[in-house]
Structure formats: structure tokens, C-alpha cells
Amino acid sequence: MRQKNNEFEIEVKGDSAIILRCFSYGESAVIPSEIDGYKVTEIAPYAFSAHMDHPPEKETGREALCGERLKEIVLPDTIEKIGRYAFYNCRNLKRLKFSTDIRDIGAGAFTGCHQIEKMDVTVVPEKRSCFRELLIEIGEEQEVMYHCPDGDAKLIFPEYFEEEVENTPARILVTKTHGSGMWYRNCIVKNELQFDQYDKRFAWAVENEREEVVIALAFCRLLYPYRLAEEAKEQYERYLKRHVEKVSEYLSEKKDMDLLTYYVEQCLDNVDNFRVLIDMAGITGEASMMSYLMEQYHQRFAVKEKKKKFEL
Structure with missing residues (x-):
């Protein structure tokens, strides 16, 4: 049985609802856990694709939120299934928010969604999940907020990405995987991310990824140290200490005071490296960064330098 209201078209099965269409003049689709008393458990095939059998604009007079207009999707923790090609060619979709209670993702659900860059994930313990499969389907770099019952990471x-390479002597095609992303995705085992294994992949990331990706990875673990062992913490900080110029450039571009504060207080231990960071911040002209850096510089180094000059 199909039902419609101003925001959704649903199919009712028993006491559950399946999202068929979403109507909105915005760019973000926030799916409720319940519609008209029915628990929302599924996203239908092609629900957010512009390729629909029955254009909803003609049926309701309202515009369907689908295709290239969709930029964010927020799913409730009641969702258990995403149908095949549900987000097909949503080319501007950038953010996903969902729980790991999703147990079934249809074929090609996110085909053509190459702009997805951020995920917000709530972990439902001890339940089967398709989180790993979702990350594998979306091969682009992802920044993930990972909410566990006892903390956040x-x-x-x-x-x-994968490519087929011909092995001419054997007359077969061999799949070759590029980048460290698959190794990181394989740290998810039975709906649980193995943080110790994740941290052990860092050397592979250093070898295979761009410096800015490695720097971002290190900062994320250090600022959200959920299940971060001391040895792993040391490896991340050691990398940041050894790449002062690139880290300074990264911080100047991000203009994030939390990152800057951590780096200054935990990783900068000599005046020469501090000056590199100050010079880079000066190029960007970010007043708040420069103010903080100069204050820290005078507190930590200026007095010592004056003392040395006086002794000479």
C-alpha cells in the first residue's frame, strides 16, 4: 500500500514503511524513524535517483529531492536496507549520516556518487552490518566520525581503486589494487573496527598516500584518541614532528585552531621548527593563528633567547 504526504511517498508493509520518494526544495534529506505511525526500515531502489519510473513532480506537484540536487542524506537507526541504485548518479552527494544497523545494501546503491567525502556513523554493537561493504563500494577518501557507545573516533x-591488468603469459586478467584504502577498510571485522590493526596500517599510508592525507590521518587519531595505544600515538606524533614544513602548510590551509594547538603543544619542541610554522602562518595572514603563535613563541622561547644573549 502506497501513501503520500508533503515530504515523502512510502510503501507500507505491515508496521514498516519503505521510502519511495522524498520531496523537498532543499539539498539535505533527513529521513525520520517513523512516518504516520510506521517504522521506517528501508530505502527503495532508485528512491533518490533522478532516473525514476514515475516522475514525482507530475504526481504531487512538489519537486523530488534526487539526482544532482541531493548533497546530504541523514538516515535513522531504524533503517535496515538500502535498495539497489537507491542513490544512482547523485553526483553532488557529499555527506552520509547513518548507523551500522544497515544490514543490506543493494547492488550499485551509490554508483556515480564520487563526491562523497564525509560520513557520520553510529555503531550498533553486536549486530551484523554492511558498513565495510559501504566503504568498499565508495572508494574515494572518507573522513568518518565514528560514534561508539563508550567514545568517539x-x-x-x-x-x-582497482584495475584489471593482463597477465599475458598466463592469458588471464589480474586485479591490481592501488592505494592503502582497501587495507584500512579491511580493518572492519564483523561490524567492529579493529583499532590496533587500523593504527598498524600507518606505515602503508606513509608509503602510498599523499602527505596531506597522511597528516590528516595522524591528526584525526591524535585529537580523537579512542582506543589509541601509546605506541601508536608516538608513531603519529613522530611523523608530524619530522614533516614540519608540510604540516605547517597543512595547518595554514585548514585554519583549524584545535589542530594548531595540539601541534604546538605536543609536537613542536625547538625554536627553528616554531619559526617555520610562524612563517607559513604569516603567508596566509590568518590573524587568530598568528596571535596564538606569537604568544606561544614568547612564552616558550623568547625568554630563553634573551638569556642566551645576556650570557654571551
Whole structure:
């Protein structure tokens, strides 16, 4: 049985609802956990694709939120299934918010969604999940906020892609995987991210990824140190200390005071490296960054330098 209101068209099965269409003049689709008393458990095939059998504009007079207009999707923790090609060619979709209670993702659900860059994930313990499969289907680099019952982590899953390479002597095609992204995705086992294995992949990321990706990965783990062992913390900080110029450039571009504060207080231990960071911040002209850096510089180094000059 189909039902419609001003925001959704649904199909009712028992006490559950399946989202068939979403109507909105905005760019974000926020799916409720319940519609007209029915628990929302599924996203129908092609629900947010512009390729629909029955254009909803003609049926309701309202514009369907689909295709290239969709930029964000927020799913409730009641969703258990995403139908095949549900977000087909939503080319501007950038953000996903969902829980790991999703147990079934149809073929090609996110085909053509190459702009997705951020995920907000709530972990439902001890339940089967398709989170790993979702990350594998979306091969682009992802920044993931990972909410566990006892704490939060912020994670980077680097990009990966596969290509078929011909093995001429054997007359077969061999799949070759590029990037460290698949190694990171394989840290998810039975709906649980193995943080110790995730942190052990860092050397592979250093070897295979761009410096800015590696820097972002390190900062995410350090600022959200959920299940971060001391040894892993040391490896991330060691990398940041050894790449002062690139980290300074990264911080100047991001203009994030939390990142800057951590780096200054935990990783900068000599005046020469501090000056590199100050010089880079000066190029960008970010007043708040420069003010903080100069204050820290005078507190930590200016007095010592004056003392040395006086002794000479």
C-alpha cells in the first residue's frame, strides 16, 4: 500500500514503511524513524535517483529531492536496507549520516556518487552490518566520525581503486589494487573496527598516500584518541614532528585552531621548527593563528633567547 504526504511517498508493509520518494526544495534529506505511525526500515531502489519510473513532480506537484540536487542524506537507526541504485548518479552527494544497523545494501546503491567525502556513523554493537561493504563500494577518501557507545573516533579511510591488468603469459586478467584504502577498510571485522590493526596500517599510508592525507590521518587519531595505544600515538606524533614544513602548510590551509594547538603543544619542541610554522602562518595572514603563535613563541622561547644573549 502506497501513501503520500508533503515530504515523502512510502510503501507500507505491515508496521514498516519503505521510502519511495522524498520531496523537498532543499539539498539535505533527513529521513525520520517513523512516518504516520510506521517504522521506517528501508530505502527503495532508485528512491533518490533522478532516473525514476514515475516522475514525482507530475504526481504531487512538489519537486523530488534526487539526482544532482541531493548533497546530504541523514538516515535513522531504524533503517535496515538500502535498495539497489537507491542513490544512482547523485553526483553532488557529499555527506552520509547513518548507523551500522544497515544490514543490506543493494547492488550499485551509490554508483556515480564520487563526491562523497564525509560520513557520520553510529555503531550498533553486536549486530551484523554492511558498513565495510559501504566503504568498499565508495572508494574515494572518507573522513568518518565514528560514534561508539563508550567514545568517539575520527578516522580517515584513504582512497583506493582497482584495475584489471593482463597477465599475458598466463592469458588471464589480474586485479591490481592501488592505494592503502582497501587495507584500512579491511580493518572492519564483523561490524567492529579493529583499532590496533587500523593504527598498524600507518606505515602503508606513509608509503602510498599523499602527505596531506597522511597528516590528516595522524591528526584525526591524535585529537580523537579512542582506543589509541601509546605506541601508536608516538608513531603519529613522530611523523608530524619530522614533516614540519608540510604540516605547517597543512595547518595554514585548514585554519583549524584545535589542530594548531595540539601541534604546538605536543609536537613542536625547538625554536627553528616554531619559526617555520610562524612563517607559513604569516603567508596566509590568518590573524587568530598568528596571535596564538606569537604568544606561544614568547612564552616558550623568547625568554630563553634573551638569556642566551645576556650570557654571551
